Amino acid sequence: MTRLKSLLLEKIQEHRPRIQKLTKEFADVVIDQVTISQTIGGARDIHSLVTDISYLDPQEGIRFRGKNIPETFAALPKAAGGEYPTVEAFWFFLLTGDIPTQAETDEVLADFQSRAKVPPYVFEVLRAMPKDSHPMAMLSTAVLAMQKDSIFASKYHETKKNDYWDTMYEDASNLVARLPEIAAFIYRLKYKNGDIIAPKPGLDMGANFAHMMGIAKPYDDVARMYFILHSDHESGNVSAHATHLVASALSDAFYSFSAGLNGLAGPLHGLANQEVLDWIMGFQKKLNGAEPTEENVKQALWDTLNSGHVIPGYGHAVLRRTDPRYTAQMEFCLKHLPNDPLFKLVNTIYKVAPGVLTEQGKTKNPWPNVDAQSGVIQWYYGLKEYDFYTVLFGVGRALGVLANITWDRALGYPLERPKSVTTAMLEEWAAKGGRK
Template identity: 85%
Template sequence: MTRLKARLQEKIEEHRPRTTRLLKEFGKVVIDEVTIDQCIGGARDIKCLVTDISYLDSQEGIRFRGKLIPETFAALPKLPGAEYPTVESFWYFLLTGEIPTAEEAEEIHQDFKARAKVPAYVFDVLRALPKDSHPMVMLSTAVLAMQKESKFNKAYHSLKKNDYWDTTYEDACDLLAKLPEIAAFIYRYKYKNGDIIPGNYELDMGANFAHMMGIAKPYDDVARMYFILHSDHESGNVSAHTTHLVASALSDAYYAFSAGLNGLAGPLHGLANQEVLQWIMEFQTKMNGAEPTEENVKAALWDTLNSGHVIPGYGHAVLRKTDPRYTAQMEFCQKHLPNDPLFKLVNMIYHVAPGVLTEQGKTKNPWPNVDAQSGVIQWYYGLTEYDFYTVLFGVGRAIGVLANITWDRALGYALERPKSVTTAMLEDWAAKGGSK
């Protein structure tokens, strides 16, 4: 047993009594109320999910295990010459809430190296798909195709409930170790004439992914940063919630994560980064090569709004200030590509758009989210096929959702089954002023 798995087992055994006590002694304590607009409006802000992996505050943004993004980057170990921590060290942190040593992070690297070989049939399945299939279809299909490898599924009938986490953890590690090669294969197969670059598993996950993509330094740091920033966003977003929901039926990690990827592919979720960059490129074309200024960008933004369109990449379901994930990527751009024309335009939009949106008065949050910035970095380093961007998001999102479902099984969380009501019931309650 690796040190991470042994430490995770200790943390699980420490945590279980807390959940048991809450259910037994305080299970009927009321923590929230549901309104009609929440019921109809997608269960927005209803407090009915539990995760200790991350928390999203409307002002602070995401906290990973209690740490803000800059605190996370500063605390985790980095390889010599790298600006960002390894994904391996972040995996340890999300699972345990503890900062690993460099030695512990390297142990995870070696563990992932032993798990990384992708079955040949997965590539056969991908080659059998129409080559113009969306990359997210390919990624989701590849994950689902590997379900036959599930250790949880094979062991299920011989397991006790308290042991479900063990093989879920094994599936999560197996899947996470293989995803970078699958994603890089999809990219090289679709966009680089099938010129596949074999993995170098002496490298950490971020550096090996950059190597397999065929993109030189500092793209290894871009990959580390991107995967960590996109890893988790508490449990209520579509990809995290879908993965949790499907896993709550005791479907294994392959079934659950494939379903989560299908949710991530929607334009109101992960596909938004693709749409944002497409809009920015069109925006740049309309400016006819003019240097972005407050005046011409403001005029162009008003043209967008007055034509009945939104400004993509702005606004967020929870946040009420600039997304710290946007800020982290902006700081990278300021250091590595300050004079890039696309970044200069995005940066000017950032300075102008909040004022325009506030003046328009139709949005609660006029500030940029992570999607407003992420595509610019990928484009700069030559990854100009923006329908692939959600695949990058998917690899990162795996870290958070797989950590979450491991803990879901460890704590014995129940099958998720909300109760529905009818429109007539809502109308009746509305007339009476409430259901009580």
């Protein structure tokens, strides 16, 4: 057993009594109230999910295991010659809450490489798909195709409930290790005439992904940063919740994560980064080659709003400040591509848009989210097929959601089954001023 898996077992055994005490001794303690608007409006802000892996504060932003983004980047072991931590170190951290040593990080790297070989039938399935398939459909299909090799599913009937986490961990680790090659294969198959680049043993996940994509340094650091920033955003977002929901039926990691990817592919979730870059490219054309200034960008933003359209990449369901993931990517751009025309435009929009949106008064959060920045970096490094960007999001999101469902099985969380009400019931309670 690897150090990560043995440490994870220790953490699970320490954590189980906490959940048992809460459910047995404090089951009836009320922690929230539900309004009609929340019932109709997508269960927004209802406190009904549990995760210790990340938490999203409206003002502070995301915290991974209690650490914000700068603290996470500073604490974890970095890749040799790189500016950012390895994905392997981050995986150890998400699962345990502990900062791994270099030796523990190297052990995860070796473990991933022992798991990373993608079954040949996956590539056959991808080659058989229509050439105009969306890359997210291809990624979800590839994940689902591997379900036949699920260890969790094959050992389900012989595994005790307290040990479900073990086989879920195995499936989750296999998936995380294989996803970079699958994603790079989809890219090279679809956009580079099938000129596939084989993985290179010995490289960490970020460096190997950059190698298989055929993109030179510092894209290895871009990959590390991107996968970590997009890994998790607590459990209420669509991809995380869908993965958790399907796994609560004791579906394996392949079924569950494929469902999460299908949710991520929606334009109100992961597909938004594709939508944002498309809008920015159109915005750039409207400037007719003029250097972006606060004046001409402000006018163009008002033109967008007055025509009945929104400013994509601005606003967030939870955050009420600039998304720290946006800030982290902006800092990368300021260091590595400060004079890139597309970045200069995005940065000018950032300076102007919050004031315009505040003046318009129709948004609760006039600040940018992660999608407002992420596509610019990919474009700069030559990845200009922006319908592929959500695949990158999906590879990163796997880290958080698969860590979460491993812990879901470790703590024995039950089948998720909310109770529905009818419109007539809501109208009755509305007339009475509440449910009596």
